[in-house]
Amino acid sequence: MTLKIGVIGTGMIGRDHTRRIQQVLAGAEVVALSDVNAASAEAVRKDLAPNAKLYDTGEALIAAPEVQAVLVTSWGATHEPYVLAAIAAGKPVFCEKPLATTAEGARRIVDAEVKFGRRLVQVGFMRRYDAGYVALKHAVENHTGAPILVHAAHRNPAVPEAYLTPMAIHDTMIHEIDVFRWLLNDDYVSARVLYPRNAARSHTKLRDPQVVVLETQKGVLINVEIFVNCAYGYDIQCEVVGEEGTAKLPEPMTVDMRLGAKRQSTILTDWKDRFVASYDVELNHFIAAASKGGATGPSAWDGFAAAVTSDACVLAQESNGQAVAIELPARPSLYN
């Protein structure tokens, strides 16, 4: 039984997910495509899904009878209406981050799904499917004792001029925000941002690096270095300190070489390579759950919590080292 998927948005990530479904993963096929740029949709159809039908609008695609599940990989501002439409149609929907561009928008999706009565939404927080984070979570739950501290870093070699201070939260730290809630099985209560001097490679509209300090309900203190002009590579670090010991996120697999008086191994420079395998796994999970009419993994509630936390972090960026409170409403039972 093959799941029939419609893809809304055929830019880089929409094309890549289509390739994944058509050429890599079992159990699904792309039967419908839509993009504001019709030529883009046509190109993806031609290259990857010759049997797919093109739709003028995402709404039409969602409504199409042959479409059993929806991928929303369009421009961020359009995520909310498409996801709401999919819920209204009772169709499982995978939505790339952000679930919505505001916490209120994410909340509307949560409310709609709760009203519908069963999970339909999976948000594209792929790190939860990364083998390294999964192994780290296993270590934390079985070996380190209850977590007390997390030391993390998210480093990018460089960013374009258009990358401004708040994007360090919305575009970069958003992944840590979600994955640490999942890793620690916890929620945030406050955020604080501390700055060293600006890096020489940064510019006047970007404070870089910055250290975001999160506090959780269970009392864990998390510090995350965000450094998007670190020059040397794309590097994700995470160490959990628990009652009995520590555990570190594995490094990507590398060949240890000895050359020219140096022991050396390669560091990735492109973020797309760092978690590439986890995209396959997240979509495989989506296909499995959607084939049964539902959804698992990162939920609309997780997307909402991430949005609320991001807003607090951005406020904290302008709060001169003061802690900003993070308050979530009661969690609907659908998400327990």
Added chain:
Amino acid sequence: MTLKIGVIGTGMIGRDHTRRIQQVLAGAEVVALSDVNAASAEAVRKDLAPNAKLYDTGEALIAAPEVQAVLVTSWGATHEPYVLAAIAAGKPVFCEKPLATTAEGARRIVDAEVKFGRRLVQVGFMRRYDAGYVALKHAVENHTGAPILVHAAHRNPAVPEAYLTPMAIHDTMIHEIDVFRWLLNDDYVSARVLYPRNAARSHTKLRDPQVVVLETQKGVLINVEIFVNCAYGYDIQCEVVGEEGTAKLPEPMTVDMRLGAKRQSTILTDWKDRFVASYDVELNHFIAAASKGGATGPSAWDGFAAAVTSDACVLAQESNGQAVAIELPARPSLYN
């Protein structure tokens, strides 16, 4: 376009490949199953491939019109006739190791494929698809300079009583035999076996550990420790020493923990976990090539070369440290 595959032999590996095709990989489905134990085939059909047809014999399955490609995962002694039948039928065939139980048998397959005129056979040497070996080969071809030495180890925690000295070659070292030919792009000219004292956990009919020394046409000296009662884990090591430096096979990804006065990480104990991801990749490659009517990757010639080398190694095991020559006939142009 979905490749229709028939699977001959539904034991552990046949079942696992069926699961892979049905639930993990895109582009293929299992449409036919056969096993000398009909109940086994029926169980796999029921659990994993409900639409597959059962055949009484492998020959009947190969002949079935709906079968476009064949997986041979039956008992080793039956590999040769099934592969020959698939070649005769002009159908792409993936054959688990060994390609044949004798070098002569492997040679008959090579001859049949050469006569057919185009590659149809892929042998199940999955290490060539392991991300670690692929990265090592890249390092050797781009960084270390021309190889001169290889130091390797293949360690198993334990083996059953039925495991005898020659199985250290046929069942264990066979993987190194193939993967080093590919890694070095070279052929062997001699084999030598040296023994330390027997490990206490071994038994009288098994010399364990042993060190196999291979020499290549290009003059590379390879020493491989085979130790199948090493107690501590399943561990595969490989270091290449070249003109400019060295490169090591990556360790499996692990979480570095600090607990109880020890820095520690987990070592695998089950060989099935070590190269698990490479099975997906090798079958993905088979599906891609077979969908175009052919085969790529480890060839019948590679299977033949491995068989000839194994025979020499087993002879060397009884040769008191003397080198045994390895001679291959001229390589048919089909395999260049």
Added chain:
Amino acid sequence: MTLKIGVIGTGMIGRDHTRRIQQVLAGAEVVALSDVNAASAEAVRKDLAPNAKLYDTGEALIAAPEVQAVLVTSWGATHEPYVLAAIAAGKPVFCEKPLATTAEGARRIVDAEVKFGRRLVQVGFMRRYDAGYVALKHAVENHTGAPILVHAAHRNPAVPEAYLTPMAIHDTMIHEIDVFRWLLNDDYVSARVLYPRNAARSHTKLRDPQVVVLETQKGVLINVEIFVNCAYGYDIQCEVVGEEGTAKLPEPMTVDMRLGAKRQSTILTDWKDRFVASYDVELNHFIAAASKGGATGPSAWDGFAAAVTSDACVLAQESNGQAVAIELPARPSLYN
């Protein structure tokens, strides 16, 4: 020419330094000993320095004509008067930390030495002589580019009940306070302390762990985890993030073992073992400089700066996450 040293205070560290001078290092001998507990001094004399003369008071020892240089390894509260007396006598003096129990006391020593007109005091901040920190400083000055962030941890397996929150600064973090000023060639401008929940092994009068955040004049942001009930071992971590890349303090040398499905190496549990080699080096430097009538290495000014910083950190411990300013007077030219 052998330097004649008098040792005031023959407890654990005084005895150990005496052993070092008598049995390990060239160029010096212990000719005088003094301790409030005369039996202790006599025992050290008998065991390690049979030719040494015993003095009733530190003052008498300092005044003794045969004493060319002084080691102050007595109880902390007595350091200031002994160091002042040594300066008054014009004799080089090595003083274990703290230089004085208050910043004012350390200031008095600075003033006395400045008035004397040349350096006589070396403070026992041995980490500056540790081969690991020396290598890290070399990397920071030659490879990483200008420092921007430092992530550090100082972990102890356990502490006695008498260890209270301020001791995390005075007894533990004091080493980081000094070594980072030296490592970064910088001074602090503020301190902040953040707390996660208390570790289960801690007690009500000890907040543990804690994260101390220091900011420097050059704009480096330093976060130091102090965790004195970490259970698993004595562990010192330090990573410097600069404009071009990062550098990490080396781990202590260990044997990598593979045993029982674990890759493992030993973590130290006793702080005395961690920097044991650096004690030899610091005293060797003291002997070399004192033989020429002066002192090098960690100065009275460094001891004063450490005292001022410690006071600010202890204040910050009670300041609810607010930054506490650190202000040093102008540095006397003697210390440039």
Added chain:
Amino acid sequence: MTLKIGVIGTGMIGRDHTRRIQQVLAGAEVVALSDVNAASAEAVRKDLAPNAKLYDTGEALIAAPEVQAVLVTSWGATHEPYVLAAIAAGKPVFCEKPLATTAEGARRIVDAEVKFGRRLVQVGFMRRYDAGYVALKHAVENHTGAPILVHAAHRNPAVPEAYLTPMAIHDTMIHEIDVFRWLLNDDYVSARVLYPRNAARSHTKLRDPQVVVLETQKGVLINVEIFVNCAYGYDIQCEVVGEEGTAKLPEPMTVDMRLGAKRQSTILTDWKDRFVASYDVELNHFIAAASKGGATGPSAWDGFAAAVTSDACVLAQESNGQAVAIELPARPSLYN
């Protein structure tokens, strides 16, 4: 009580040991110097030991009443007569490797010392005092179970044209020959040499690299790669495989850096830096034992065993892969 030492041979190593005794280590002083090149001895006297007396011959130095112990750091061919003379004089003697240039010469020293009736000779096999090898020996004796295999490598970046094939044994592998006897508490019974193709950087009179295979009385099989044109650095590797697991010689301490898309750390290139700390330790041991009129550590018997083994290895270099037997006479009880 200061041990009065005479140094015969004031070349690089003699000068360095003199510096060590005069400026680094407690408990000894150099009171006499001698060298065939009188200007060299005078220069060392002036720079490092102004109170030392110069002697025209080593024999005169040994006979001098003020000399309590002797260091032999002269040209290899002169070691035997000087050591014999020291034994005849009943004075402890530290002799750099080789103890003698022939096994017969080493045997004469053994016989003389046995006749004297108590140990006077320490041979300069400094690796036994290296903290890494000491830690490895501890791991082998406490954790890995009884040894079965040793995999080792001794790599040099480059050698001069005058370095010929046998020097790979006499000058390079000699250290492994001694240290493995000590590490395993075992003796050799055979040696075998295997060659890959020659490295491009080698020359016609030097087979490089080579793999020396040693077998011990207890049945351990040791393979040592000797590669003196490895280009990338000076690198010493050793892994012991035992009944329960493996243990590796620690790498030298390094700073882990991340720069320019590479994780990297420095590899030494000068052999003198690799075991530099162990020279201090070995001389400290010599001073301690000689102060009591005797000697400990690597003995004349160890020097003899190394000479016998070296001779067998050199013979094996020309034996086309055949094993050459290594036979030692009965060990005199003095050396048990």
